[in-house]
Amino acid sequence: MSYEQIIYEPGPVARIILNRPEVNNAQSRVLLDEMDDAFNRANDDRGVHVVVLSGNGRHFSSGHDLGTEAELIDRATHGYETERPGSYDQLRDLNLSNTLRWRNFPKPTVAMVHGYCIYGGWMIASAMDxxxxxxxxxxxxxxxxxxxxxxDLGARKTKELLFQNRFLTARDAEAVGFVNRVYRRDDLERETLAYAEEVASTSPMHNRQVKFSVNNMLDAQGFTAHVTAAFQTYAMNASNLGPPTGSLAAEGTARRLEGVAGALAKLKQGRTAFSDYPLDPEDPVP
Known part of the structure; x- marks a missing residue:
């Protein structure tokens, strides 16, 4: 499979790079399918020990593609009508099953995040180890x-953050345990790859066992059952949220855009998830 919207670089530290910088790496069906194929290639390649996921351009990912010209053409070709038989399976495969596959990918994975990581961007970053x-x-x-x-955050922090509809800064995300490490932008790639290379030099069997055991602990607590049930709640409103077509989809898409716009407005005012105070003047802005 040749790739149009990602870059795949094999090696002991393989790289999957989202490559739609002109739309801040918005996630189209094509991009997600290409990501899935790249993870399958990395899984089948015994020379790959770690996968690093990143994005080209100014931002990691602005979330799902809500209507670029290319995406609208693709929707017309593949169809997303909610009344069509199999539409639930299509929605699940495109948005849940693939992300669970990446979460359960047997080799260590690292998300290298810069700039905005919004909605669907959070999803794919969250699926990495x-x-x-x-x-x-x-x-x-x-x-x-x-x-x-x-x-990722715990129940109360999740409610606090989602009720507020505010961004987390990198330091906030580190403080609550969602992000492992924070680096200066100029240092991020070097430090991430150095970590990945160190992990790649250790025993693949050991890493596989560690990952399986930790993920199995979360599953014993109900992780997969929970995200599956939450997806079913989401899917009940699928015609209201897009990508299905029609007036309800347009209305739902508009609400999602309003949510992002509202959070961006608060961010520009210096109001982040866990503070109403202005950001430090030295704190970089994407």
């Missing part, structure tokens, strides 16, 4: 298709 972020990274979660936020 480790998250390193630049100091200008800004995170905005939602009750989306892969609702792992309560597992």
């Amino acid at each position: 480790v998250i390193f972020a630049s100091d200008d990274a800004r995170f905005l979660p939602a009750h989306n298709q892969y609702f792992g936020v309560p597992w």
